[in-house]
Amino acid sequence: MRLEADFIITGTLIILLLVPLYIYRKKVFKFLYRKGDFKSFFNDVKNYLNSEYPNIPFDYTLNSRIKEEKDIKIKQTLLVEDLVSQFTEYEYTIQTQNSINKELLWSTYDQNCKPLKDKLPSDWPKRKEFTFKRDKEQCKRCGHKVKLYDAYISFIKPISEGGGYNFENLITLCVDCNKIINKTSSKNSLIEEHLMKKVTHH
Numbered sequence: 001m002r003l004e005a006d007f008i009i010t011g012t013l014i015i016l017l018l019v020p021l022y023i024y025r026k027k028v029f030k031f032l033y034r035k036g037d038f039k040s041f042f043n044d045v046k047n048y049l050n051s052e053y054p055n056i057p058f059d060y061t062l063n064s065r066i067k068e069e070k071d072i073k074i075k076q077t078l079l080v081e082d083l084v085s086q087f088t089e090y091e092y093t094i095q096t097q098n099s100i101n102k103e104l105l106w107s108t109y110d111q112n113c114k115p116l117k118d119k120l121p122s123d124w125p126k127r128k129e130f131t132f133k134r135d136k137e138q139c140k141r142c143g144h145k146v147k148l149y150d151a152y153i154s155f156i157k158p159i160s161e162g163g164g165y166n167f168e169n170l171i172t173l174c175v176d177c178n179k180i181i182n183k184t185s186s187k188n189s190l191i192e193e194h195l196m197k198k199v200t201h202h
């Protein structure tokens, strides 16, 4: 299902998101890889993916191209490419999310749920935080743990199609899944970047 990207990357959100994301990319995955053969690389990648993206059912069966390749770096790169494409192609049907008890919500909540044409409601940061907590600080598509400043809040029913800012219509996504679901163009995905680092750091 196509979601509206324009509304997610709007206003103050863009500043909140971009700066820490840059630091995050540089810092968090700066771990080096121990030297090893293809098998240990394979197991490391597998463990990494299973812990970082628990919702994606990766198929680790090696295709014939990977099997036949003799050069270890090319072999690793082919594996990374295969896994990244599996991550990208994983089909996820977005479902309406459970809502938060209305009694706990603020007085203007209902009023600000109505779709707005070109701006986010004034209580958007609050909505974002609530959605993020309800989704247990994880991307709903891949299960990746995200920080509030890295989280993208997407719409199940796009605003342009009459979807609102109510919690049932909001969903937490990581940067990669946001790109995939909202089909925003960009450079390498984070997952690709992290896995390629594993290859180049050998």
Ligand SMILES: [Zn+2]
Residues within 6 Å of the ligand: 139, 140, 141, 142, 143, 144, 173, 174, 175, 176, 177, 178
């Ligand atoms: Zn994700």
